Amino acid sequence: MALINDTTLRDGEQAPYVAFNTKEKLLIAKLLYECGADELEVGIPIMGEKEREDLKEILALDLPIPIMSWNRAVMSDLEASLECGVKAVDLSIPVSQILLDVKFGGNKEKLFKNLESVVQVAKKEGLFVCVGGEDASRAELPFLREVLKFARSIGADRFRYCDTVGTLSPHKTYENISYLTSLQLLDIEMHTHNDFGMATANAIVGVEAGAKSVNTTVIGLGERAGNASFEQVLMSLVYQFQKEKNLDSKKLRELVSTVSLAAKKTIDTNQPIIGEHIFAHESGIHVNGMMKSKNAYEAFTPESVGALRDFPIGKHSGSSTLFFHLQQIGITPSKEKIEKILPIVREIVTCRKQVLNANELKELYLCS
Amino acid sequence: MFVGWIRKSSLKTDLDLLEKSLILDKNLILNTAFYNEQLCFGAYEDESLEALISAYVFKESVFINNFYYKTEVSKEVKKRLLKLLIENINEEKKSIYMLVNQKEKKLLESFGFSTFASFRQVLYKGGAVFNFTNAMSKSIHTQNYLPIISQNDFTCTQENRLDYITKSVFKTSSLLLSSSNGYQHSYALNQNIIKLSPWIMQEFSFDEAEKLMRGVIYHRGLKKILAYIPAFNDEITNLYRSYKFEFLEEFELMYKNEKPKINLEMVYGF
Incomplete structure (x- = not known):
């Protein structure tokens, strides 16, 4: 089953207006391990002394999972990583014609030569090497084949397929990744962005097409619209693909709130997996179904993600919701009276745009 | 060459010097000498530790857990060390066992050891x-x-x-x-x-x-x-x-x- 290589502390922090301090980074790294991340990408050592110090502190946590750094495939970047003592590096190269022109004047030979010299040093130092294909989703597949073949020949261990500008659709992702995995040259890692809201979907489709690992960030934090979300990919792998995990809902909540606070990003109430209202059932038909079976309208339990189930008394509520709440507060309601107050409940909620609480319902029932 | 009890007072320094010419399990030697000094012996040329051997006694068996010597140490010295150890183990029934390379095999056989199983490094x-x-x-x-x-x-x-x-x-x-x-x-x-x-x-x-x-x-x-x-x-x-x-x-x-x-x-x- 696919590995989660979480990059909250690298690509996540690259989100605009976001900066983590050392204490936050250490807590996030620890929580990511506890929540089930298989590998962490935690920084860009060439950025400077402070970044390197932070990376060393993360390594000093001695988490029993692999810790990786991000680098351009240039010697200065690799040297900065080696100074930190990481055991694994992502060495990034542009692979689309657009970025090759911008960064290498279209000179592919120079690109290969640079990559060869850097990978060879990294392998000599015994590092795990992932070659990061920047903008791979806009690259020509024959060129990607050439890159993979070359990277394998010089000792690289993995290829990161980056949908850098988030332009892939799930179908296209499946086609491309199926092709690359069928070459059996290197393990493929998915790195997807959310510009069209498809980051998680594309990451998962990549796994279905044979990718061995997935980059994620907590709450989908990342450049522009962000990356594939850690919590969504984790839950998908566990529930849809039976990945072996011991989910700790309390830790997951702590991780999400820590990243949310550190990044100053609020979480939408309907955010998948972690939104406050994703287990709130209002419509009459759904509530009726949920009363009969808790599996009726939920993909997984609220307990599994540390959330609470709720039946708000709103415009779409039916008699089942009213019965439920009145019974909860010790009233055995009559069907006639419920039928009578239901239109009133809907009118109140529509006018004030706020659901009723149980006490308001009780008063309405008793006074009607 | 003096062959006798290991000199505990200078053992750490001796091992630091010996480590320059051999790959040693230094901490195991020090710990064995600390907890089990009666079965730790060394061969000294002047004040320099040239070879050592030690064993650990369990209830049912004795494990010879360290045997190190410089390449120039003679067969005779190795033999004297092993003999001293076996005499001090003083066991006729308890199993005494040791992992040895092919060069050491004959030496062990001369003391009545037999092969239990072959191993690879x-x-x-x-x-x-x-x-x-x-x-x-x-x-x-x-x-x-x-x-x-x-x-x-x-x-x-x-x-x-x-x-x-x-x-x-x-x-x-x-x-x-x-x-x-x-x-x-x-x-x-x-x-x-x-x-x-x-x-x-x-x-x-x-x-x-x-x-x-x-x-x-x-x-x-x-x-x-x-x-x-x-x-x-x-x-x-x-x-x-x-x-x-x-x-x-x-x-x-x-x-x-x-x-x-x-x-x-x-x-x-x-």
Whole structure:
């Protein structure tokens, strides 16, 4: 089953207006391990002394999972990583014609030569090497084949397929990744962005097409619209693909709130997996179904993600919701009276745009 | 050449000097000398330690756990050391056992030792494993490992070696990985070499053993990893081969008196 290589502390922090301090980074790294991340990408050592110090502190946590750094495939970047003592590096190269022109004047030979010299040093130092294909989703597949073949020949261990500008659709992702995995040259890692809201979907489709690992960030934090979300990919792998995990809902909540606070990003109430209202059932038909079976309208339990189930008394509520709440507060309601107050409940909620609480319902029932 | 009790007062300095010409299990020697000094002997040329031997006495057996000598040390001196040790062990029934290379085999045979099993020295220098899952990691970082060591080690050796393992074998550089079916101890011999010893698994625990193998390579894989493994057990040798360990020198586990009751099917690292 696919590995989660979480990059909250690298690509996540690259989100605009976001900066983590050392204490936050250490807590996030620890929580990511506890929540089930298989590998962490935690920084860009060439950025400077402070970044390197932070990376060393993360390594000093001695988490029993692999810790990786991000680098351009240039010697200065690799040297900065080696100074930190990481055991694994992502060495990034542009692979689309657009970025090759911008960064290498279209000179592919120079690109290969640079990559060869850097990978060879990294392998000599015994590092795990992932070659990061920047903008791979806009690259020509024959060129990607050439890159993979070359990277394998010089000792690289993995290829990161980056949908850098988030332009892939799930179908296209499946086609491309199926092709690359069928070459059996290197393990493929998915790195997807959310510009069209498809980051998680594309990451998962990549796994279905044979990718061995997935980059994620907590709450989908990342450049522009962000990356594939850690919590969504984790839950998908566990529930849809039976990945072996011991989910700790309390830790997951702590991780999400820590990243949310550190990044100053609020979480939408309907955010998948972690939104406050994703287990709130209002419509009459759904509530009726949920009363009969808790599996009726939920993909997984609220307990599994540390959330609470709720039946708000709103415009779409039916008699089942009213019965439920009145019974909860010790009233055995009559069907006639419920039928009578239901239109009133809907009118109140529509006018004030706020659901009723149980006490308001009780008063309405008793006074009607 | 003086051959006699090891000089405890200068042992650390002596070992520091000896380490310049040999790869030593320095901490094991120091710990053995600390807890078990009556069975530690050295050969000195003037004030310089040239060779040493030590043993650890268990209830049912005696393990000769250190035997080091400079290349120029003569056969005669090695023989004197071994003789002194065996005389002081003074056991006619208890199994006395030792892992030796082919060059030392004849010396041991001259003292009545026989071969119990052939071993191979294996060495990993392939870099770190990276595809190492979170679940795998959590499954081999058992907090309460002492009962696991105690139970599995006893099943394997028919000895209570817990005291020896925790006091003499454990070092500051120790990494202990374990699952319910066994434990694996590794430690630094020096800045470049990690030794896997002991590594004991219940029989037919191949999957668990592989998890521990991936664990130690992940944690230690940037250094060389050295182990001594039974040469006849395909399950064990194949595991090492699949992780690209090089098979080096042949060794033999030799014994005197009773045959040791060690279940070698459980020994993934001696």
